[in-house]
Amino acid sequence: xxxxxxxFIVAISLxxxxxxxxxxxxxxxxxxxxxxxxxxxPTGSSGVVIHHFDKEHATIVAAAKLIxxxxxxxxxxxxxxxxxxxxxxxxxKVGDEVILNYLYDRxxxxxxNFSTYKEIKNLHKNIEWIHPDxxxxxxxxxxxxxxxxxxxxxxxxxxxxxxLYFAIKNRGYFVDCHSFKKLSSEExxxxxKDIQTPFYSRVKEIETNWFNFYGNDKIxxxxxxxxxxxxxx
Numbered sequence: 001x002x003x004x005x006x007x008f009i010v011a012i013s014l015x016x017x018x019x020x021x022x023x024x025x026x027x028x029x030x031x032x033x034x035x036x037x038x039x040x041x042p043t044g045s046s047g048v049v050i051h052h053f054d055k056e057h058a059t060i061v062a063a064a065k066l067i068x069x070x071x072x073x074x075x076x077x078x079x080x081x082x083x084x085x086x087x088x089x090x091x092x093k094v095g096d097e098v099i100l101n102y103l104y105d106r107x108x109x110x111x112x113n114f115s116t117y118k119e120i121k122n123l124h125k126n127i128e129w130i131h132p133d134x135x136x137x138x139x140x141x142x143x144x145x146x147x148x149x150x151x152x153x154x155x156x157x158x159x160x161x162x163x164l165y166f167a168i169k170n171r172g173y174f175v176d177c178h179s180f181k182k183l184s185s186e187e188x189x190x191x192x193k194d195i196q197t198p199f200y201s202r203v204k205e206i207e208t209n210w211f212n213f214y215g216n217d218k219i220x221x222x223x224x225x226x227x228x229x230x231x232x233x
Contacts, residue, residue: 018042018174018183020104020162024070026096033073036098041066044181046162047100049074049092058097061090065179066100078157103162103177108135108155111167112195112222119189120165120172130159136203145198145206145218149180149229166226173230182230195222 024039026049049062049072062074074092107127111117121129135155139147152164156177164175172188175181197219198206208218219225 018045018101018104020101021099022047022101024098024100026092026094026098029092029094032075033067033071034092034098036070036072038070039066039098039100041100042181042183043068044176044179044183045100046176046178047072047098047102048077050097050099051090051093052097059090061096062092063178064098064100072098072100101162103160106130106159106161107163107165108132108152108159108161109165109167110199110226111165112190113193113200115194116167116188116190117200120167123188124165127163130161132199132201133203134159136199136201136206139198140203140206143207145208146225147198153178153180166230168223168226168230175230180230197222198225 019040022039022041022045024036026034026036028035043066045066047064047066048060049064050058051061052058060077063077064072064074067073105127106129107124108130109117109120109132111120111132117132135147138155138158139145139151142151144151155161156164162177164177166173166175167188167190169192170187170190171185173185174183176183199222206218
């Protein structure tokens with residue numbers, strides 16, 4: 001029991017170093033890229049660029065992704081896009097605030113069974129975990145039993161989530177919701193018994209849409225499917 005307790009502490013420390021909502025500032029801009037002040041965030045971290053009009057008024061002007069040491073790439077922040085409203089034509093400027101590891105305190109766990117889900121949730125109590133039932137319901141609405149990267153990204157936008165956690169065999173992977181880059185990994189106690197596909201949830205079955213000839217079929221091998229999903233660009 002003592003060894004297990006030590007393992008838990010080590011596992012928690014692996015992700016404790018990636019703090020949510022790390023702030024920086026744009027130093028220079030070159031087209032859709034910018035150099036920012038030094039920041040403690042892993043490559044692949046996503047975030048937002050915020051323009052402050054004054055002390056009381058500010059707005060998000062772009063989505064950002066850390067692509068190298070203190071270098072970000074930005075694009076339109078689609079989470080704020082409204083069909084009935086024009087897209088704000090405000091571009092990032094020198095001096096604008098940058099927040100990376102954006103919403104890393106809210107996440108979704110993809111695990112093969114309840115025991116693994118419960119273990120991960122207990123290991124990382126500093127993160128607000130959105131129940132996988134909600135994601136399963138969204139997939140069920142679309143009759144899509146094999147979630148794609150686009151499915152995950154859309155769910156993250158709709159539910160304001162920054163982190164995905166994939167339990168694959170004996171490792172757990174922290175993945176940025178929007179860049180889909182692996183940020184860190186850790187050893188976990190995972191059982192190959194009672195594997196539920198497409199992942200653990202209380203939604204027992206997600207039907208396939210018979211009219212979606214180009215859609216994904218049901219997942220037959222949990223570990224292989226998500227391993228390929230994370231490795232394929």
